[in-house]
Amino acid sequence: MIGQMMSARTINFTLNGEAVSTAIEPHRNLVELLQRFDLFGARESCGQGLCGCCTVLVDDKAVSGCLYFAVWVDGKSVATVEHLDADGSLSHVQQAFIERGAFQCGFCTPGFVLMAHQLLKENPDPSEDDIRHYFSGNLCRCAAYPEIIEAVQRAAKAVTT
């Protein structure tokens, strides 16, 4: 077990639009991999894929970084919350979260923001029910849920108008 822990393998992937390569042991998860690149927006919290704090997009699909082995991103494209404002300006979702005050401590916020982007891509005009259903995998202990629902609706409006 310990021996297996130690043997790293090289993986190549795209990280926030840039081709990168690193050697990593197979037991490490995606959150740990991202930390090596000084990306801290995805955070391991519950460690069970329930809270969504570790949300990362792999080939444009949201995964729980705490349950996703780092080596699985080999050959794939990884996007973290940090890619959203790469050009220096906030995304419409981030803007809406600010305008609606849709967070308190902010620890879970990157997960909600990434999921909101994915939701609005699939469904540009979600109902409140759609939003509640879609965010069943994201928890917020400060319970800014009412504000999050409003923020997603506001972001949807910003896209459609």
Next chain:
Amino acid sequence: MNQVGRDMPRLEVRAKVTGRAEYTHNLRLPGMLYGKVFRATVPHGRIHSIDTQAARQLPGVHRVVTGEDIRKLIPEPYYGPAFHDQPILALDKVRYVGEPVAVVLASDPHVAEQAVQLIAAEYDELPAVYDELAAMHPDTLVHDVLRPAGTFADLKHLQGRKGTNVALDYHLRRGDVDKAFAAADRVIEHTFKTQQCLHLPFEPHVAIAEPGDDRLTIHTSNQTPSFVRIEIARLFGWPENRVRVKVPYLGGGYGAKVYVKLEALVSALAMLVRRPVKIALTMEEQFYMITKHPTTFRIKSGVDKDGRVVARACEVYWNGGAYADIGPRVAQKSGFTAAGPYDIDNVSIDSYALYTNRTPAGALRGFGVPQLVWAYESHTDLIARELGVDPVEFRRKNLLRDGRPQASGTVLQDAAIAEVLDALAARVGWKKPFDRGSGTLRRGRGIAIGFKASISPTTSIAIVNVSADGSVYLYKSTVDMGQGSDTAFAQIVGEVLDVKAEDVRVVAPDTDITPYDMGTLGSRSLFHMGTAVRLAAEDARGKLRALATEAGLPEGTNYPPAEIFKKRYGMQAGNVVGTASYVPSYKSPDPQTGLSDNVTPFWMVGGAAAEVEVDTETGHVRILRLINAADCGKPINPGVARTQLSGAAIMQLGFTMSEAMHLDGGQVTNASLADYKIPGIGDIPPMENELVAAEQHSGPFGAKGLGESGTFGVSPAIANAIHDAIGVRITELPITAEAVLRALRAKDGRPLDDE
């Protein structure tokens, strides 16, 4: 432009939505070791042996440390805010399942985690006590001897006391309850219970200690940096200035991160190995750190013919777990208000903080008050029903109003209790008929209000620094854990100095730089520190005026600060530093009667109204409406205030409907988010939140604290609504569907079998 009262976004919003906000969670230091904790597997036992050999031999393990190793470094390695009862690592005895017994240090946390599995400990098991009432009997003793910290003068007499699990008992006697009960038209008595639940911040407890030459820097996710500095310095026998505590943003706190949690452990480890040490708990491990007190509350009221409560006797038992933490303070401070916001001439309160063999309990968003409101507002509703009077009218009749003394003897001032009750009744449409459901779906409404004494005695110090270009810094040790304190303070400084709040640089807590503050707890920051901040800004404003005079500028003119500095120093140079401290006045309760005419600098008031639908076939409760109202004085930032109110209510909704730590033989059997159910987005009922227009005349710009007020009324409002719907009373939290179904079936004479 007015800064106070402005709905501005919080200062740190950009950092938070981009994932770049700084948390201790993210921090790594060169040469850092990760510690993983080996924990007790028995609830109570003498440590017979700890075998660390296999762990030490695992490749990659730097060191394995036990309590005895720490005792060599720190001869008296016990800490705690009220009692010095908690060993940094278990010594001689373990007192709860999950208590830290040893730590493995390694550069790779996975290696440390593996090595923890290789440690074996043997214990001579002792009988354990889990229940607060059972703990009143001294047949099973959690501690051989009590060790009060000495911080609190009124605990000193407990020094060396033996043969008891009672860490603190607080007694209040007002009027003559026995006589009043004897004369009362009716005497009504109930018992209510609350469960063990916990904070679960999503940034689990994390701390890093970084050793220097005879000094330590501690980076920690903690709500009380000044206390940590003092307590760690005490443990090492150092002056305060050899310990530096730095706190960035917190990924949630809610009372979990007050006083010393991991800081003593990482500090001792770092001094032993002379390298930075980080310990980051997992979500599971948080179940073994700090929780909310389970309670039993026996409450008895005497009512006269006119429906006035003439006497109330309260017995509250606080299940504090294995170490006192701040539990004794919870038992006393909340004891002041255990009889509720009612004008009652004869009151007795007996409040007991007890040791048991559970994870320790401390402060959780309300400092005990939500447990009390659960009992007294359920009880008050039951009395009204028994008397056949409207529960809101019954409350109005008995309500404590400004100018009247509360049970402790302290006169109520600027406490909008009646206004909060009125707001709730109006919003829910209390007098209006509503759809009561039919068949197996029944609807009902309930209302509940509560109040809380704030913290005193306590000290807050702030520094406002105006730079030569007129830009402003604020130094304070208040921790912004999401409640928006940085922003509110910036608004206060901006208002006084006539600058935009966004342009005030609020410096994060760093005890080498930021001055003393007792802690970010008990909704005290906005009032206590807010007052210090306001006074410091006013001090700076006065000094700027003096500087203008010194520079020969005509008095009464409004020169921009940059011009004053330039005129005085000939170039862009200099500073003006304003300082202030705020210490509210306080009178210790009389040791005999528990009375004091000055227990708090302000009162917090909150309440809730609920409309529910109960499925009588399943016991499932659907909340159709939840209305929250609170008195926050004049809000500094109404948007942030409303979010606090709403967030607190939803958190309490979790403690009401689903959250409970389950214990089996002392073992927590649901220590994960998979098995311990917190509210998700789908659990949020239609909600309305109202900040009741009020003013705290002694508060900064009329404001007062709010972080806890939203928790007060939620649980009893829902239980009262369930009673209204189906005529069944739930007396124990949480109100699960099973609990409701059991109560229904018992009422129908068809009780369900016990598990």
